[in-house]
Each structure stands twice: as C-alpha cells, then as structure tokens.
Amino acid sequence: MTSYLSDYVQQIKPSGIRRFFDLAATMEGVISLGVGEPDFVTAWNVREASILSLEQGYTSYTANAGLYSLREEISRYVSSRFGLTYSPDDELIVTVGASQALDIAIRAIVNPSEEVIIPEPCFVAYESLVSLTGGVPVHVHTTADKGFKATAEDFEAAVTEKTKAILICSPSNPTGSVYSKKELHEIAEFAKKHDLIVLADEIYAELTYDEEFTSIAALPGMKERTVVISGFSKAFAMTGWRLGFAAAPSEIRNAMLKIHQYAMMCAPAMAQYAALEGLKNGIEDVEKMKKSYRRRRNLFVETLNEIGLSCHHPSGAFYAFPSIKSTGMSSEQFAEELLLQEKVAVVPGNVFGPSGEGYIRCSYATSIEQLQEALVRMKRFLHKTT
Incomplete structure (x- = not known):
C-alpha cells in the first residue's frame, strides 16, 4: 500500500517524543518531565465561559477567521502586552492550536524547493x-x-538564492533560550537585507523570567515581513482546548485563511468563548503561573548543575536542556535507561535535531515535590552510571 502514499509523507519521521511517552504509559510510578504542558488546570472562569456558551446554544460555526469579538480582544492583547498593532479585520486568524497556525503559514508562503532556515535544536x-x-x-x-x-x-x-523564510522560536522549545532585543535587531536586518519572511513562533511569549519579551514583529520594518504564531495552550494552560492564532500582513493572512477554510472551517466555538474570557479576565492567572514556573526553574536548573548535569540558564518557556555528555551515553540511551531504572521520563535531545545530541529535555511544568523526587532519582542514576 505504500505506493499509494505521498512521497512527502513517506519521507517524514514520526515524532521522536512519542516513543518515550508510550513506554512510560505502561509503567507505574513514573515521574514525567517529558510533556510540554502546564500542570495547571485551565482557570475556572475560563471553563465557565465555555460551559455558558454551550448552555446558551452557541454550538454552530463561527466566522472562518474566528469570532470577531475574539479577534478584537486578541488585537488589544498583543498591543498592550507586546506592542504589536494588528487589525481584527484582515490581519488576525484564530486557529486550531498554534500548530495549525504554523502549518498554514508555511503552506501559504513556501513553494516546492524553496528553503526555510531553522536554528536547531528546534x-x-x-x-x-x-x-x-x-x-x-x-x-x-x-x-x-x-x-x-x-x-x-x-x-x-546558510542563506541561498532559494531561501524564502527563517523560522525562529523565542522563548525556545526545547532549550528555553530567549532572543534579546539586540539579537532580534540583527536578525531583522538580515531578513530585510535578503527580503525574507520571518515565521516567529511566540507561543511562550508570556513565559519569560529574566527580561522583557520582545517580538521581532515589533521592530522597525518587520511587521510587513513577519508572521507571528501564538495561542492559549501554554500561558493560559489550555493545551486540550486546541486554540491558537496568527498575526500577519493581510496578504499572508488572507492566504492562510483560504487554506484554513478548506482544511478546518473554523476553530471550535466553545474554545473561542473560553479564550475570550481568558484574555479579558485571565492575565492575573497567567502571572501567577509564571511566578510558579520561575521558582521551579531556579530550583531545578540549580540542582541539575549541582548533581553533575551541566545546564545552561533557560530564560523562558518551561524547559531545561542539560548536557548528559559526561556520562558517555547517547541521548536516546540515557533517556531510556533513566526511564527503565529510575522511572523518570525525559526527552532525548537528538529528536530536536543533531545539535540536541548529548542533551535531554526536561519540562519543569510539574509540582515542586515531583521535581525534587525526580532530581533525587536522577542523581542516583548518575552515581550508578559514572
């Protein structure tokens, strides 16, 4: 049957993250540091808004681009939080998660054989x-x-005559790195020099701990060549709601909308009403979660370094990316043995690209108690293997 499959589909690999999650699911007592998901439940007022929308019978399609009231609120939100100015009429689109926003953005601008530059690990x-x-x-x-x-x-x-775009993620999954305003200025000048589109994955924009977040789209001359990808999964603890959005110049947004119309129609109405409430009355909850993540980061990263796993300082998101090179094991071997011997699930760094080999990704979006126990188990594992 493989002869019937698309060549493009056959060439891509399944997600390297899932194998470890599937294995961990068969074991009892596992502490998972693998899932890139907040451990917080979506705020009650946000859930209640969704329930109310159902009770009131708002169960039909919305506009393809999303509820206009939600797009208006997103416009106000990105303006007040990140200094971005986007019209709800033709520069914003509500999507089924940030993943779909990224998918349709890439499909809207990239032709066969055109190149997209991607820093990795990614x-x-x-x-x-x-x-x-x-x-x-x-x-x-x-x-x-x-x-x-x-x-x-x-x-x-890396740039060639075939380069169409660059894709940057800040704060980064998997490393937690955050580009400074100065660094983004330099990248912006590069993009303008070569007339490139910038795909800016900013899903973790609210989760920066050491400096104010800067969107590359807010820099001079960059709004017209940037597609901002964002959503509600991470900062608003709404992963299962599958709701994201993109902000882009109207020509690109409208091209994305055409793909969205045929592939998805619209994002779920009840999730959109929930997100609307989150934007209006949920920023305080975002700040509380951010404060908790900062505290966990400080504990987790400091202890990783103490037990012998050198870890650079992640300034955003909720991931640590420590080196395991001192053990002599590959990332895959380390992650598998740690899971089997100590029941701690992490993600091998090589699934994020060749630059990730020799590292593991650990999510600290779990309780302090779970993090402390995971660190005890990791230290014990290191003593057994070195």
Missing part, C-alpha cells in the same frame, strides 16, 4: 511541516555556550 514539527510543502528545511547549528541561539552571521552562512 521543535520537532518544524522540519516536517516545511517538508510537507515540498520545501527544504535548512538547519543552523547552535551550541550551549552561545545560549542555543543563532546569530545573523549564522543565518548569512
């Missing part, structure tokens, strides 16, 4: 989403000593 979906268009993902290697961040010089070394 989120597992980036390469595959580009490949599914017939586009060519071009990876830029980054290192811990540079904070796992690509520079304009790195991009210059």
